[in-house]
Amino acid sequence: xxxxxxxxxxxxxxxxxxxxxxxxxxxxxxxxxxxxxxxxxxxxxxxxxxxxxxxxxxxxxxxxxxxxxxxxxxxxxxxxxxxxxxxxxxxxxxxxxxxxxxxxxxxxxxxxxxxxxxxxxxxxxxxxxxxxxxxxxxxxxxxxxxxxxxxxxxxxxxxxxxxxxxxxxxxxxxxxxxxxxxxxxxxxxxxxxxxxxxxxxxxxxxxxxxxxxxxxxxxxxxxxxxxxxxxxxxxxxxxxxxxxxxxxxxxxxxxxxxxxxxxxxxxxxxxxxxxxxxxxxxxxxxxxxxxxxxxxxxxxxxxxxxxxxxxxxx
Amino acid sequence: xxxxxxxxxxxxxxxxxxxxxxxxxxxxxxxxxxxxxxxxxxxxxxxxxxxxxxxxxxxxxxxxxxxxxxxxxxxxxxxxxxxxxxxxxxxxxxxxxxxxxxxxxxxxxxxxxxxxxxxxxxxxxxxxxxxxxxxxxxxxxxxxxxxxxxxxxxxxxxxxxxxxxxxxxxxxxxxxxxxxxxxxxxxxxxxxxxxxxxxxxxxxxxxxxxxxxxxxxxxxxxxxxxxxxxxxxxxxxxxxxxxxxxxxxxxxxxxxxxxxxxxxxxxxxxxxxxxxxxxxxxxxxxxxxxxxxxxxxxxxxxxxxxxxxxxxxx
Numbered sequence: 086x087x088x089x090x091x092x093x094x095x096x097x098x099x100x101x102x103x104x105x106x107x108x109x110x111x112x113x114x115x116x117x118x119x120x121x122x123x124x125x126x127x128x129x130x131x132x133x134x135x136x137x138x139x140x141x142x143x144x145x146x147x148x149x150x151x152x153x154x155x156x157x158x159x160x161x162x163x164x165x166x167x168x169x170x171x172x173x174x175x176x177x178x179x180x181x182x183x184x185x186x187x188x189x190x191x192x193x194x195x196x197x198x199x200x201x202x203x204x205x206x207x208x209x210x211x212x213x214x215x216x217x218x219x220x221x222x223x224x225x226x227x228x229x230x231x232x233x234x235x236x237x238x239x240x241x242x243x244x245x246x247x248x249x250x251x252x253x254x255x256x257x258x259x260x261x262x263x264x265x266x267x268x269x270x271x272x273x274x275x276x277x278x279x280x281x282x283x284x285x286x287x288x289x290x291x292x293x294x295x296x297x298x299x300x301x302x303x304x305x306x307x308x309x310x311x312x313x314x315x316x317x318x319x320x321x322x323x324x325x326x327x328x329x330x331x332x333x334x335x336x337x338x339x340x341x342x343x344x345x346x347x348x349x350x351x352x353x354x355x356x357x358x359x360x361x362x363x364x365x366x367x368x369x370x371x372x373x374x375x376x377x378x379x380x381x382x383x384x385x386x387x388x389x390x391x392x393x394x395x396x397x398x399x
Numbered sequence: 400x401x402x403x404x405x406x407x408x409x410x411x412x413x414x415x416x417x418x419x420x421x422x423x424x425x426x427x428x429x430x431x432x433x434x435x436x437x438x439x440x441x442x443x444x445x446x447x448x449x450x451x452x453x454x455x456x457x458x459x460x461x462x463x464x465x466x467x468x469x470x471x472x473x474x475x476x477x478x479x480x481x482x483x484x485x486x487x488x489x490x491x492x493x494x495x496x497x498x499x500x501x502x503x504x505x506x507x508x509x510x511x512x513x514x515x516x517x518x519x520x521x522x523x524x525x526x527x528x529x530x531x532x533x534x535x536x537x538x539x540x541x542x543x544x545x546x547x548x549x550x551x552x553x554x555x556x557x558x559x560x561x562x563x564x565x566x567x568x569x570x571x572x573x574x575x576x577x578x579x580x581x582x583x584x585x586x587x588x589x590x591x592x593x594x595x596x597x598x599x600x601x602x603x604x605x606x607x608x609x610x611x612x613x614x615x616x617x618x619x620x621x622x623x624x625x626x627x628x629x630x631x632x633x634x635x636x637x638x639x640x641x642x643x644x645x646x647x648x649x650x651x652x653x654x655x656x657x658x659x660x661x662x663x664x665x666x667x668x669x670x671x672x673x674x675x676x677x678x679x680x681x682x683x684x685x686x687x688x689x690x691x692x693x694x695x696x697x698x699x700x701x702x703x704x705x706x707x708x709x710x711x712x713x
Contacts, residue, residue, distance in 0.1 A: 173675050234640065236562055241641065245642060245674060248550055248642040254636035257572055267639065321581060325561065325568060325579060326641075358561070359580075
C-alpha cells in the first residue's frame with residue numbers, strides 16, 4: 086500500500102471541480118486559498134466519460150489527501166435553483182442535465198453546482214484578478230463571448246440561472262440575430278465563431294486576424310478595431326447597468342495582450358459614464374483555465390463577498 | 400388642542416418619503432403594506448424648500464399618528480454607500496448632496512436613503528406589479544429613461560450606487576452619444592427629451608407622437624415603432640444579463656397603454672432568449688407616483704426578497 090503523503094498533515098481542504106468541453110480541471114485548496122494540488126484530466130464527450138473521470142479523481146484525492154471539507158463543481162449550462170445539478174445544457178455533455186452531483190459523488194455534504202462562467206468570476210474575485218472587489222464583470226473571449234457579473238458582492242444568477250450572458254447584448258440593432266435572438270450582439274463582433282463571416286472568409290481565427298492587423302494589413306486592422314470597439318461599447322453600457330469597479334477579460338482572445346488591452350482601454354474611457362470621476366479598472370484574468378475550479382472551491386467553502394467586514398462610506 | 404385621531408389605535412407604521420423634481424410624496428404604511436395615509440406636497444426648488452417641507456410633514460405625522468417605527472427616504476442621484484445621504488446629485492436640488500437625513504429629521508433610528516428609481520422598484524416588488532418576484536427590471540419612460548434592477552431578490556446598487564441606469568445602454572453604436580457617453584442609447588430613442596430631434600421638430604411630446612401614430616400618420620408610426628423596438632431590443636439584451644422574470648414599465652409614456660404594450664410584447668418575444676421556454680412577463684407599474692414612497696417605507700422596515708422562506712427547485 087502506497088503511503089498517503091499528505092494525510093499525516095491533516096490539512097483541511099476544499100475540492101473545486103470544473104467540467105469543461107474537453108477536460109476536467111480540479112484543485113485542492115485551503116480556506117486561505119493555498120493550492121495543495123491541481124490536475125487537468127482530458128476526456129472524450131461520450132458515455133458520460135467526464136462523470137466517471139470526475140468520480141475517479143475525487144476518490145483518488147480522498148485516498149491521498151483525506152476527505153475534503155467540501156466539494157464544489159461547475160459546468161456549462163444553467164445551474165438548477167437548488168444548486169444540486171445543471172438543469173439546462175442542450176446539445177452536448179449528454180447526461181449532465183439534472184445529474185445530482187451530491188448523490189453521484191456520494192458526498193457527505195451537498196456539492197454546490199455553479200455555471201462555469203459564474204464559477205470563473207467567483208474564482209477571480211476570491212484568489213485572482215479581482216481580489217477584494219465586490220462589483221465586477223467578467224468577459225471570456227473565445228469561440229463565443231461568455232460572461233458573469235457580481236454586484237454588491239452578489240454573484241448574479243437570475244430567474245433560471247442565466248444572468249451574466251454578457252456576450253449577448255446588442256451593439257448594432259440592425260445586425261443579424263445570434264443564437265440567443267440578440268441582434269448585432271457583442272458575440273457577433275468578437276466571437277471567434279463569426280471570424281470568417283466578419284472577414285469575408287479571409288481569416289480562420291482571431292489570432293490570425295490580430296497578427297495581420299499587427300503587420301499593418303488595413304482590412305484586418307479595421308475588422309479588429311470594430312471588435313474591440315464593440316467590446317468597449319458593451320462595457321460602457323454594462324457599467325450603467327451593473328456599476329462595476331472592475332472588468333476582467335479572459336479567454337483565448339485575451340492572449341492578444343496589448344493589441345487588445347491598449348485600444349480597449351481607450352474605447353472604455355470614451356464610452357464610460359465617469360460619474361464623480363469613477364473609472365472601472367480593466368483587468369486581465371489571472372487564474373486562466375483553473376478559474377472555474379477555484380470558484381467551485383470558493384463556492385463550497387461559502388466565500389461570499391456580499392458579507393463584508395465593513396462597508397466603507399462613499 | 401386637536402385630538403390625534405389615529406394615536407389611540409397605536410398602529411405601528413413606517414413612513415416612506417420620495418423626493419421628486421417638483422413634489423414630495425409620502426406614505427404611512429403598516430408592515431403588511433396597509434396604507435394609513437398618503438400625501439403629495441409640491442415645492443419650488445430653491446433654498447432647500449423641499450427639505451423644510453419634508454421636515455414639517457414628518458413632524459405633523461408624528462403628532463397625528465405617533466412616532467413611526469421607521470422612516471425611509473428616496474431622492475434623485477446616487478445614494479451614499481452608508482445609505483445616510485444622496486452622495487451625488489449635480490445640477491438641481493442644491494443642498495441634497497451629503498445631507499444626512501437621520502440627523503436632519505432628528506430620527507431615533509437611521510433613515511435609509513435610496514436612489515428614487517431603486518426605491519420605485521422595491522415598492523413595486525413589495526406592494527405593486529411584481530409582488531412575490533425576485534428577478535425584475537423596471538423602466539421609467541419619461542423625459543429620460545430611468546430604471547432599476549433586482550436579481551435573486553437583491554436590489555442592484557453597485558460600486559457607486561448607479562446600477563440600474565437601464566436607459567443608458569446602446570441600441571445603435573453608430574448613434575450620437577448621450578449625456579452618459581452611451582452611443583445610440585435607449586434613452587435617445589425613447590426619452591421625451593429627444594422627441595423633437597427624433598421627429599425633426601414635428602412633435603413636442605411623445606404623447607402627440609403616439610396620438611398621430613394612432614391616427615395613421617405614417618411618419619409618426621415609423622418613429623414610434625423605432626422607439627418601441629429600441630425598448631424591446633434593450634429588454635432582450637438585459638434579460639441575458641439580468642435574467643428577469645418580469646419587466647415593469649412605468650412613467651408618463653407608459654400611459655400610452657396598448658399603443659405601447661401590444662407592439663412591445665411582440666418585440667420582446669422576437670428578441671428574447673426563451674431558454675427552456677421561459678418568457679419574461681411585461682407588467683404595467685401599479686403604484687404610479689407613489690412607488691418610490693412605498694419603496695422607501697419597504698426599505699425602512701427591512702423588506703428583503705433575497706431572504707425567501709424557501710427556494711423552489713427549478
